[in-house]
Amino acid sequence: MDRLAAQMRFVTEAGLLKGVTRQTMLSGLGRRENSAEHSWHLAVMALALAAHAPDGADLLRVIQMVLIHDLVEIDAGDLFLYSSPELQAAQAAAERDAADRIFALLPPDQAARLRALWDEFNERVTPDARFARALDRLQPMLENLAAGGGTWLEHGVTADQVLARVELIRDGSPVLGALATELVRGAVESGLLSPAGD
């Protein structure tokens, strides 16, 4: 198969991400977010918030990571952030299998490059990955706030659970971590989040 045919096969397959639904409720639309529009929102955030990335971060690499980070959900589906450790381990295995299949639709050199970016995103060691992961953690908080509590209220998530996850935002961007902490504080004050678990 020639390179263009392989590239088009990948592009067509990627389109299926529009059908993968996340937990996040979209305020005003009365429906849950899908992983394609979520990934777009992260890329726009990367553009707008690039100044708050760690030193040495490369905007093109960050954007590529957030664009492709959820493609594995075409096979593995989306798992709610606050699921049990057992479910999260099973999900991680399913996502690796999906990455093996989906990136391999591309010509081998492109497949290897995007698969390496996906692995880097998941390992969260490099400045690019730490910033990309921070955006991925911050975005659903914004949607929950816009939706007047959203999945926090729906699933009884508490402020201490959210704050534990804000650490990952702080690691990718101290400025965005501080912002997220303020958002949690405000959400507790407005009753959108209970302060602690029972």
Place this chain on the structure above:
Amino acid sequence: MDRLAAQMRFVTEAGLLKGVTRQTMLSGLGRRENSAEHSWHLAVMALALAAHAPDGADLLRVIQMVLIHDLVEIDAGDLFLYSSPELQAAQAAAERDAADRIFALLPPDQAARLRALWDEFNERVTPDARFARALDRLQPMLENLAAGGGTWLEHGVTADQVLARVELIRDGSPVLGALATELVRGAVESGLLSPAGD
């Protein structure tokens, strides 16, 4: 207002693009595409198909263009590609007003930079803009083919109308232009497109 507050205002406003519906039907999902997931698909296409861009194209600039090209639809809505010239002129004016408002949510230096990218996309002169516009023209063709005719059948669009618009794809990428011509030929053969208007 500090820079971060302005950036977050833009990020929040951008999220509204998830609620702007396009004509394109998504095969298998039984719903129309929204402009946020459409923009994501274009960015993934830019990644996968970058080798077919004109000499001198810059992938980061192309991706930024496709990520933001439809933000104006938050105010102006989406117009079907085959609308009348009068409707298209009114739409262009509404989109300029929307660009004036939406990019200005950002700090002034970022607002000017993204507004210039948006203008460049619309002017379609630079290699980056020509390639970005080619992707924007090609993607709905892929969805129409996947949906067994989609908006082509729904609106009685004919092959000569589609082929006239394939010229813009060829200008941004001869390889993708040739591919699009082949896709139209195949669509006529399978009865998804009538060959010419009455």
